[in-house]
Amino acid sequence: MLKMQNIRKSYRSDTIETHALRDFSLEVKEGEFVSVTGPSGSGKTTFLNIAGLLETPTGGQYLLDGQEVGGLSDRDRSHLRNEKIGFIFQGFNLIPDLNLFDNIDVPLRYRGFNAKERRRRIEKSLEQVGLAARAKHLPAQLSGGQQQRVAIARALAGEPRFLLADEPTGNLDSLMARQVMELLEFVNEWGTTIIMVTHDPDLARRAHRNIQIVDGQVSDLRQVAQHKQSAIA
Amino acid sequence: MLELRPILSALWRHKVSALLIALQLGLTLAIVSNALVVISERTERISRPTGVAENEIVTFNFMAIPKDYDMYDAFRQDLDMIRALPGVASATISNHVPLSGSGSASGFYTEPNKETGAMGSNYYTVDEHFVDALGMKLIAGRGFYPEEIMQIDPSSNDRPKVSVVTQKFADDLFPESDGNVLGKSFFLGGDDHPIEIVGIVERNLGPWPNSSIAGRGAFYPAITDRWFYYIVRAEPGQRDEVLKLVEEKLAERDGNRVINANTMEEEKAQYFAGDNTMIKVLSGVIVLLTFIVALGIVGLTVFWITQRQKQIGVRRALGATRTAISRYFLLENLMIAATGIALGTAAAQIFNGFLVREFDQPALPVSVTVFCALGLLAVSLAAALVPALRAANISPAMATRSV
Numbered sequence: 001m002l003k004m005q006n007i008r009k010s011y012r013s014d015t016i017e018t019h020a021l022r023d024f025s026l027e028v029k030e031g032e033f034v035s036v037t038g039p040s041g042s043g044k045t046t047f048l049n050i051a052g053l054l055e056t057p058t059g060g061q062y063l064l065d066g067q068e069v070g071g072l073s074d075r076d077r078s079h080l081r082n083e084k085i086g087f088i089f090q091g092f093n094l095i096p097d098l099n100l101f102d103n104i105d106v107p108l109r110y111r112g113f114n115a116k117e118r119r120r121r122i123e124k125s126l127e128q129v130g131l132a133a134r135a136k137h138l139p140a141q142l143s144g145g146q147q148q149r150v151a152i153a154r155a156l157a158g159e160p161r162f163l164l165a166d167e168p169t170g171n172l173d174s175l176m177a178r179q180v181m182e183l184l185e186f187v188n189e190w191g192t193t194i195i196m197v198t199h200d201p202d203l204a205r206r207a208h209r210n211i212q213i214v215d216g217q218v219s220d221l222r223q224v225a226q227h228k229q230s231a232i233a
Numbered sequence: 234m235l236e237l238r239p240i241l242s243a244l245w246r247h248k249v250s251a252l253l254i255a256l257q258l259g260l261t262l263a264i265v266s267n268a269l270v271v272i273s274e275r276t277e278r279i280s281r282p283t284g285v286a287e288n289e290i291v292t293f294n295f296m297a298i299p300k301d302y303d304m305y306d307a308f309r310q311d312l313d314m315i316r317a318l319p320g321v322a323s324a325t326i327s328n329h330v331p332l333s334g335s336g337s338a339s340g341f342y343t344e345p346n347k348e349t350g351a352m353g354s355n356y357y358t359v360d361e362h363f364v365d366a367l368g369m370k371l372i373a374g375r376g377f378y379p380e381e382i383m384q385i386d387p388s389s390n391d392r393p394k395v396s397v398v399t400q401k402f403a404d405d406l407f408p409e410s411d412g413n414v415l416g417k418s419f420f421l422g423g424d425d426h427p428i429e430i431v432g433i434v435e436r437n438l439g440p441w442p443n444s445s446i447a448g449r450g451a452f453y454p455a456i457t458d459r460w461f462y463y464i465v466r467a468e469p470g471q472r473d474e475v476l477k478l479v480e481e482k483l484a485e486r487d488g489n490r491v492i493n494a495n496t497m498e499e500e501k502a503q504y505f506a507g508d509n510t511m512i513k514v515l516s517g518v519i520v521l522l523t524f525i526v527a528l529g530i531v532g533l534t535v536f537w538i539t540q541r542q543k544q545i546g547v548r549r550a551l552g553a554t555r556t557a558i559s560r561y562f563l564l565e566n567l568m569i570a571a572t573g574i575a576l577g578t579a580a581a582q583i584f585n586g587f588l589v590r591e592f593d594q595p596a597l598p599v600s601v602t603v604f605c606a607l608g609l610l611a612v613s614l615a616a617a618l619v620p621a622l623r624a625a626n627i628s629p630a631m632a633t634r635s636v
């Protein structure tokens with residue numbers, strides 16, 4: 001599903017070169033729920049950005065869904081992001097000027113769906129996260145947990161194969177964090193592959209597998225006990 | 234896939250700044266389109282055909298020092314001399330110079346002994362060379378015979394027997410005659426002396442091209458020593474040499490006088506100096522206003538893009554191509570511009586109504602507003618283009634990297 005081999009990523013500024021990832025290899029199978037942990041600055045976000053085609057690696061090979069994505073144009077990468085990948089960010093990243101309906105509409109318009117299909121998907125995904133009644137609200141009128149649920153709805157509306165989440169619960173209290181986690185587990189059970197960066201060891205443990213990134217490399221691969229939790233109520 | 238509705242709803246949350254730019258655009262449109270009408274009217278005034286060979290003609294006039302100077306003898310000798318000079322195509326003597334801003338006008342009637350209801354027209358006293366010397370086109374009848382030329386004392390009651398008039402003079406005085414005015418006579422005010430029309434010239438704007446009587450002209454076969462100018466037409470391309478040569482020879486023939494030489498082009502430029510200044514000032518206003526509105530658009534677009542960097546990164550992460558990002562900001566700009574132009578079109582008409590009423594300015598045709606609107610639309614898009622293209626370079630990683 002996702003296969004990285006000897007991925008390197010370095011950032012060059014005037015004075016120093018930072019090696020954010022080096023000799024980074026990882027394989028994620030279809031349907032997996034992988035949690036990523038590691039110290040601050042170890043390269044977790046860099047990994048996620050490369051996995052999600054937001055950044056290009058300095059070297060190495062990356063196969064997404066069996067396709068080598070190294071040589072793709074910016075345009076092709078945009079289309080791939082749009083079709084196969086859903087993002088969930090720590091800061092929710094909803095567009096403040098648009099109501100919930102229009103926020104979820106953003107990636108669907110880039111996809112080129114017609115108005116009817118978009119409406120169907122928006123309503124369905126808002127339903128899934130329990131916010132159907134709030135479609136006309138602005139993000140600022142929602143709590144953090146609700147905003148993150150909208151962000152998840154936005155990621156899900158395109159029915160992506162991959163869901164990439166960078167500390168999705170980082171800005172939430174523990175109750176809301178648990179709700180979001182349950183939602184992700186529910187989505188995973190329906191077949192979406194999830195990679196989630198988190199600082200919370202409890203949440204990390206609930207994934208099928210936890211990988212630790214230390215100093216730009218995968219330090220330790222171990223299976224974690226599979227907590228099969230029931231989906232949200 | 235145009236995303237007009239969401240752009241509009243997002244814009245609605247920033248309506249004050251959007252509306253301010255739209256208003257500025259509208260105001261610019263109102264002023265620019267009205268300025269353009271005035272400019273085109275003035276340009277037309279200046280460039281309309283004058284009926285004379287304005288670029289080949291030089292004029293001379295002199296003041297004689299001694300009191301008992303024989304003017305008519307001087308005219309004869311001067312003109313004979315001038316006509317023999319190389320580069321001179323033709324020469325005449327006239328009381329006034331067309332396009333110069335100084336002339337004579339009078340009231341004309343179709344019947345004798347009338348005092349009211351005159352048609353105003355310019356008139357000239359000229360010798361038999363006038364058609365050729367002025368470079369006019371005789372379209373009917375004849376010019377003057379040498380023996381017809383009289384010497385007229387302006388204070389006397391001498392009247393010419395014949396006249397050559399401009400087409401416009403004929404059409405305006407005899408509107409029914411369909412241009413067939415040869416052989417018809419006209420009269421001066423309170424006078425029963427008929428003056429017969431023997432020829433028609435195509436056009437002569439006269440000494441005051443901006444006046445209401447411009448284009449009407451009557452030529453009399455006469456010479457007067459009160460006002461006189463030698464009007465000399467040079468062979469093509471030799472005007473400046475002829476000017477110098479004639480001035481030199483006039484002084485040579487009789488040094489006891491002060492000679493004043495001029496090109497008709499210069500006189501015309503002086504006459505239209507006000508119009509020319511108006512054109513320059515209004516053009517400056519157009520350029521300045523357009524520049525300011527373009528600056529405003531660049532400023533607002535850059536500001537909004539900076540403010541929405543994160544949002545742009547998120548959109549890129551969600552699948553927007555670079556093109557989609559640029560298009561977003563261009564469409565947003567287009568909506569603001571369209572609002573401004575709609576407001577401006579209305580404002581332009583209102584403003585023009587005021588100018589027409591209060592300042593007697595020309596009416597604003599729809600085509601000019603449309604032309605200006607399209608021009609401003611292009612300026613607006615061009616102003617937004619560079620910021621919009623730069624916005625497309627914002628990295629999708631902005632979505633995860635910035636807080």
Ligand SMILES: Nc1ncnc2c1ncn2[C@@H]1O[C@H](COP(=O)(O)OP(=O)(O)OP(=O)(O)O)[C@@H](O)[C@H]1O
Nearest residue numbers: 011012018019020039040041042043044045046047
């Ligand atoms: N655009 C950039 N330019 C220069 N250096 C960068 C850039 N982005 C990341 N880095 C560096 O790369 C390294 C890895 O960063 P990354 O954001 O992947 O860490 P992280 O594991 O996500 O940290 P955190 O847990 O704090 O989010 C860090 O040293 C960071 O300073």
Ligand SMILES: [Mg+2]
Nearest residue numbers: 044045046166
């Ligand atoms: Mg990070």
